[in-house]
Amino acid sequence: MATDTTADGARATAPVGTPTKVTQGSRTKGGIGESTLRPDGTLKVTGEFAYSSDMWHEDMLWGQILRSTVAHAEIVSLDTGEALATPGVYAVLTYDDLPTAVKNYGLEIQDTPVLAHGRVRHHGEPVAIVAADHPETARRAAAKIKVEYRELPVVTDEASATAPDAPLIHEGRDDHHIGHVAHPNIVHRQPIVRGDVEAARDRADFVVEGEYTFGMQDQAFLGPESGLAVPAEDGGVDLYVATQWLHSDLRQIAPVLGLPEDKVRMTLSGVGGAFGGREDLSMQIHACLLALRTGKPVKIVYNRFESFFGHVHRHPAKLHYEHGATKDGKLTHMKCRIVLDGGAYASASPAVVGNAASLAVGPYVLEDVDIEAIALYSNNPPCGAMRGFGAVQACFAYEAQMDKLADAVGMDRVEFRQLNAMSQGTLMPTGQPVDSPAPVAELLRRVKAMPMPPEQQWLAAGEAADVRQLPGGLSNTTHGEGVVRGVGYAVGIKNVGFSEGFDDYSTAKVRMEVVGGEPVATVHTAMAEVGQGGVTVHAQIARTELGVAQVTIQPADTQVGSAGSTSASRQTYVTGGAVKNACELVREKVLEIGRRKLGTYHPAWASAELLLEGGKVVTDGGEVLADLVDVLEDEAVEVEEEWRHRPTEAFDLRTGQGNGHVQYSFAAHRAVVEVDTELGLVKVIELACAQDVGKALNPLSVIGQIQGGTTQGLGIAVMEEIIVDPVTAKVRNPSFTDYLIPTILDTPTIPVDVLELADDHAPYGLRGIGEAPTLSSTPAVLAAIRNATGLDLNRTPVRPEHLTGMA
């Protein structure tokens, strides 16, 4: 007889956010702290791992989306007749075919039409959808849909967005931000005011100002948006899709379909990277609509061209900064204004504004600040979440300022940062104390102490020079003539988890039972594994907490409660915390069963602190009381429980004060570059990183995250930018031919120094790690290029024309 034990009654044993003592697991192999290998590794190297674009179903149709060819226009007419008459086409749907009154979706503000209604607001907006028996038939049919546009003036920047006669991107806004913005084309505004900037400026011996521009970056995950919707007999739909947050998708999809949430059953398919680009919906609703209309399974797979239109990008930004410092190098004040372009729909813009404002100071002590961050509505491509959002743009600017200030004061650039570095106890500009280690100065010390890459004697090598190591590479553009080296440093701060009062919980279901004579733990969450290795860590946590060797990770789906988003560096903290918590509750129940069955055989059952290790119940002194197999016999213990980190508060809308963040993450970089000054070509020679991770649950995965994040920062420094035409607001480079991401030739060695200073508020003392390395990487590369060339360089990415004076 198997007894399923639910979590009722156990809630009181694990108060929200309370740190638990680590007593488990030191003797269980494969637990936390070890570099265990990915459970999906074999499937991924053999080609058997099923990504969302690999789904296949008997009688499956292919969906295709028709997107707008202009950025801002009225739709005068829309004729689907010829498309529908194409042999092989099963359905063509437009706005008029949407089944319910809910026709929009959105993460926070439901302003995004499922299909355009009389107007398009950006280039590539979905207008109609087609289902056909072959993808090429669907594409050709979509091309036969006749759309007549009457173009409208485009809003492309702050001036055109906030002009008195500016066209309103969204008329009749009724979201909760409209009350505190100066213009309806501003999504959200967050000021932060602390101290007295005017008085502090009087104390400054040096004042440095800068105007910075940050380009639009694409997540460029390799697995395109894709999925398969299968209509079910009960009138519902089963959706297999790649996403970052199943339950957030579900909340947005179900109302549009007119189905209760339990009739939209979602399962996570293999996810080919995410980086924020899968927080918003892409093809989910479209595939479901076509499947429900045709009664057949429908697969949609974007190609790369469409992918550039199919997800939000990183906000481009204009940042104006003023800092002051005394002659002995202490920062006096900071004043800044950050304008983020959110494009046509809100997406995550409000949260990006909150991050940019609250982290605008960087990891420094500054008591007198005046900060304003806004996000615009425009006719540019919608922007939202991407790794490090808001904090990335600010870090690029404040780190450039730090170099300028250090130079003005006449101090070493690293020492200047260390002198002003925050530490545990520092107040953020929001008034929130930093209540866990903030080793900013130490990270800078460590990254500076790492050995420098050797100087390269190109000209001495002559014809023997390996051009692959030089700027321009195999293009053979130099053998060292005109090549100069530079070194740059930067450090950054990122918040971990969802901030500003969001109820940021995760759910985990953990089951323990004997299978084949062995105790086995099963972990079921809805966490989106997007490559980061959460599934590896969940198994490690279960081994540590339950002392078992065998852990089964169930596929993520909506049959279990929400795990929140795989973003904001939060999953190991929050869903990892939920798995840990559920394991602890399972452990208590297992020990209860043991006491009931075997308690009379040994006094330690009642008196000692008991652990589960190596498949046995042991005392904290290491004495074995029983095998788990004998305790459990045929009973199964199961717990499904939500877990929360400590709550946060909203930022005050006038002053920006409030305990808005959960935790911070810090990384520092040193970049070494070589620049061919004649051609403006940059070769990054090395990009060293030091990061505090609190506790490395899986050191191999931690280093992988740091190196991957560092490389995305390198991309926005010297290569990556979505070019939007300033006149038409159309995207000019939607392809991997024209939007360049770093190849293995562009990427240098990335030595990593991992520091582990525990945050006592977090499970195992861990710190969210995914985003911090993306922050300081970019400004470190820029600083190195400035150091090499002596140029000012106030925009990123830097292109050859900026280095050769041609821009």
Add this chain to the structure above:
Amino acid sequence: MRVSFTVNGRPQEADDVWEGESLLYVLRERMGLPGSKNACEQGECGSCTVRLDNVPVCSCLVAAGQVEGRDVVTVEGLADFAKQREQHGGCASEASGASAGPGACGTPLDAAKRWEARPSDSQTGEGAELAPIQQAFIDAGAVQCGFCTPGLLVAADEMLERNPTPTDADIREALSGNLCRCTGYEKIMDAVRLAAARQGEAV
């Protein structure tokens, strides 16, 4: 049209192939071999890399009709392919020969072993027979989302066949047509060095 060719050593046939279909589409959608990936479908990312008569190609840029009567190896067949090569004295194909090239000097085994993350238990890889390059990708932590992995494996395996003792610059040059967005390539470098070192040890 009907297209017949050999995939991973087995004769395959696809009917009703539209003339514009790529080899990638036929492999993925008609032959049930979705291991070759569709990240860009414009020959830029290398995730669809297969060997066509032993030459690594982007299968998205090869029209299915061009493959008639030819020989294709995909990631699904890589383990068998590597095994056959081992059994036939280092070459799966008669065409390929090992040449280190001038100035090549690989990573010594001891140095490469520091990239080997030793699993404390057999959570991964148990039971599956893998090519050395596949095992090295797992061991070195070179797999994150894994979408670039199949193409990288085919490309890296082909490079190690040509050049068993590659320098770092050789590895970077050989894999420069394969984009990865997750790893920053460092663990991929580690994996290839590890595979090369293990290959050297085995000889």
